[in-house]
Every structure is written in C-alpha cells, then in structure tokens.
Amino acid sequence: MKINRRREDTEENDHASLTTDQQDPLIKVLHQVISYAVRALSVLMALVILWGVVDVVYVLYQRLVQPPLLMLEIQDLLATFGAFLAVLIAIEIFINITLYLRDDVIHVKLVIATALMAVARKVIVFDYQILDPGYIWATGALLxxxxxxxWLVAWKHPRKVLLRQEYEDEPRDR
Incomplete structure (x- = not known):
C-alpha cells in the first residue's frame, strides 16, 4: 500500500496516512471495506463506553449499599478507580478511532498516550502483595x-522549531 506523507503530517505531526487515490480497483475496494470496519468499531466502542459507565455506577452503588452503609474500603476504591480508568481508556480509544475516521491518519502520539494511560491504570490497581516482583519490574520498564x-515523538528539536518559525515569518509571494 502506498503511503502518502502530507506536508502538515511530515512537518508537524509525523503521521502517515493511506492514500485514497489508488489506481488498483481492488485496493480502492479494500480501503472502503477498512473504512466501514473502522466505523463499525467506532459504534461498538461507543456502546462499550456506555456499558462501562453503567457498570461503574452499578459497582459503586453495590459497594455503597453493603454494610457499613455508604463506606468504601480500600479494595472498593481500587476496584472503582479501575473501572473509571477502564472507561477513560475506552474513551481514548474512541478518540483514536474518530480521529482516524476524520483524518485517515493514525496519530502516533495519541496512541502512545493511550498505552501510557492503560499501563498507568494497571499500576494503580496492582495488588502488590500477590504480584511477582519480576512482573512489577517489567511493568516499570514498560512505563x-x-x-x-x-517524549521522543512529542519532542520538537529547537533548531527545527526555529527554522519553522523563520519560514513562517518570511514574506510569501502570492
């Protein structure tokens, strides 16, 4: 598949997009199939988010009505935080999907940020008393x-930023 690197993609976002102007009819059809599949995933993710919110409310309600009434233990809080963060991660994935639908571009920075959030959620809900230390170290290395x-994806080289600013400040022939 041919990859088209647009000016705004290469200079500002460093994202690659798949071109829609393919000569091969099969590739055109496959691109449309992928587009419909992404739309279906978007609808399914919206349903998962709604289901997740209902689950968070249900779990929180169940924990609050158990004796002692309206009190949460630390395990209850961790379970609730885990459920909240799972919904937030689903929302981030939905944003990734909708950005892909809108721009036909995979936003690498946002995908990495979503992965960071997912690993951070895992760290928050860890039960350190039963986990193997190797697993904890591996998760730390992953983080x-x-x-x-x-940082590398988001980092702007000072010289590149300066050159871009000089380029934007130059008068343009119209």
Whole structure:
C-alpha cells in the first residue's frame, strides 16, 4: 500500500496516512471495506463506553449499599478507580478511532498516550502483595519505555522549531 506523507503530517505531526487515490480497483475496494470496519468499531466502542459507565455506577452503588452503609474500603476504591480508568481508556480509544475516521491518519502520539494511560491504570490497581516482583519490574520498564517513546515523538528539536518559525515569518509571494 502506498503511503502518502502530507506536508502538515511530515512537518508537524509525523503521521502517515493511506492514500485514497489508488489506481488498483481492488485496493480502492479494500480501503472502503477498512473504512466501514473502522466505523463499525467506532459504534461498538461507543456502546462499550456506555456499558462501562453503567457498570461503574452499578459497582459503586453495590459497594455503597453493603454494610457499613455508604463506606468504601480500600479494595472498593481500587476496584472503582479501575473501572473509571477502564472507561477513560475506552474513551481514548474512541478518540483514536474518530480521529482516524476524520483524518485517515493514525496519530502516533495519541496512541502512545493511550498505552501510557492503560499501563498507568494497571499500576494503580496492582495488588502488590500477590504480584511477582519480576512482573512489577517489567511493568516499570514498560512505563519508562512508553514515557521515553512519548517524549521522543512529542519532542520538537529547537533548531527545527526555529527554522519553522523563520519560514513562517518570511514574506510569501502570492
């Protein structure tokens, strides 16, 4: 598949998009199939988000009506936080899908941020008393790797920024 790198993609966002102007009819049809599949995923993700919100409300209600009434223990809080964060991650995935539908571009920075949020959710709800230390170390290494990756993707080289600013400040022939 041919990858088209638009000016705004290469200079500002560093995202690659699939072109829709294919010569091969099969590739055109496959691109449309993928587009419909992404739309279906978007609808399903919206349903998952709504289901997740209902689940959070239900779990919170059940925890609050158990004796002692209107009191939450630490395990209840962790379960509630986990449910909240799962819904927030689903919302981030939905945003990824809708951005892909709108721009036909995979936003790498947003995908990495979503992965960071998912791993952070895992760290928040860890039960450190039963987990193997190797698993905790591996998760920490994953968090560091994702953080460095996010920083590298988001980082703007000072010279590149300065050159872009000089380019934008130049008078243009119209």
């Amino acid at each position: 560091i790797a994702l953080g460095i990756t996010y």
